[in-house]
Amino acid sequence: MEEIAKTGSRIAAKRKEKKLTQQQLAGLLGISFQAVSKWENEMSIPDVSLLPALAAILETSIDYLLGFQPEKKKITPYEERYQTEGYYWGTKPNDMCFDVLKRFYPEKPCRLLEIGCGEGRDAVFFAQNGYDVTAFDAAESGLEKAQKLAEARGVCVKFFKADLREYRLSENYDIIYSSGVFHHIRPELQKELISHYKEHTNPGGVHAVNVFVQKPFIPVPPDSDGDDDTFVSGQLLTLYADWYIEDFKEEIFDCKSNSVPHRHCMETLFARKPE
Numbered sequence: 001m002e003e004i005a006k007t008g009s010r011i012a013a014k015r016k017e018k019k020l021t022q023q024q025l026a027g028l029l030g031i032s033f034q035a036v037s038k039w040e041n042e043m044s045i046p047d048v049s050l051l052p053a054l055a056a057i058l059e060t061s062i063d064y065l066l067g068f069q070p071e072k073k074k075i076t077p078y079e080e081r082y083q084t085e086g087y088y089w090g091t092k093p094n095d096m097c098f099d100v101l102k103r104f105y106p107e108k109p110c111r112l113l114e115i116g117c118g119e120g121r122d123a124v125f126f127a128q129n130g131y132d133v134t135a136f137d138a139a140e141s142g143l144e145k146a147q148k149l150a151e152a153r154g155v156c157v158k159f160f161k162a163d164l165r166e167y168r169l170s171e172n173y174d175i176i177y178s179s180g181v182f183h184h185i186r187p188e189l190q191k192e193l194i195s196h197y198k199e200h201t202n203p204g205g206v207h208a209v210n211v212f213v214q215k216p217f218i219p220v221p222p223d224s225d226g227d228d229d230t231f232v233s234g235q236l237l238t239l240y241a242d243w244y245i246e247d248f249k250e251e252i253f254d255c256k257s258n259s260v261p262h263r264h265c266m267e268t269l270f271a272r273k274p275e
């Protein structure tokens, strides 16, 4: 029931992606715009006979509109990993946070979105340093710890649960930050999703992103879930060809997660949207 109730927001998000007004969508379906408005305000849901045409116009599936996921796969293996006593990633922020602070200090009110915040170490650090922080992750267990960390540090962060493959932004941010997450995005979604995040960034705003990338001479890590490292070397950079590239680096480093020594290749990008 809860999923069906969200049909309205999915229709609204897809309609906006297609740059259609409620009136235009209604016209294509041969119905009144009030009907579309009622769906989007979750006061009613579309008649089943309209669903095939609606899905075709919005270039999506009926399953997506109704929130049906066949053989619902675990969104993230971190849901279990975060169910331990301590903090899986510790509470010290990633090094990239200090670069954000140095480069984009919040001299004026600054809205920062963290995508895939895990247990909140970076989001809380940003809030402590004066950013207005919103952060999401798919792992509820991580978000619970993140909230506790924010409370312990006496800061407020707007945490919420969302699957980045489906969730779409409705507001703009000055900084979009993500560490260790985008390589979970399937290749067919990468361009669309990053374009969407770019559109929802204020002019002059910044993206700070790091991502694991494939290198033919680095074996697949032992704790790979099979759906990570979807980026190839250099690809992240090309997705920001129309922005200023303020910094970009690629590093190979040793890792001992899972107690098995292995290596990763990581790219880190700071890009600014033209004014």
Ligand SMILES: C[S@@+](CC[C@H](N)C(=O)[O-])C[C@H]1O[C@@H](n2cnc3c(N)ncnc32)[C@H](O)[C@@H]1O
Binding pocket: 075, 076, 078, 079, 089, 094, 115, 116, 117, 118, 119, 120, 121, 122, 136, 137, 138, 139, 142, 162, 163, 164, 165, 178, 179, 180, 181, 184
């Ligand atoms: C390597 S961890 C990094 C966590 C955090 N950024 C940090 O550095 O502490 C990757 C995070 O991405 C989240 N994640 C993976 N797939 C996701 C999805 N589809 N939607 C939202 N979050 C996702 C995981 O739950 C996990 O917290």
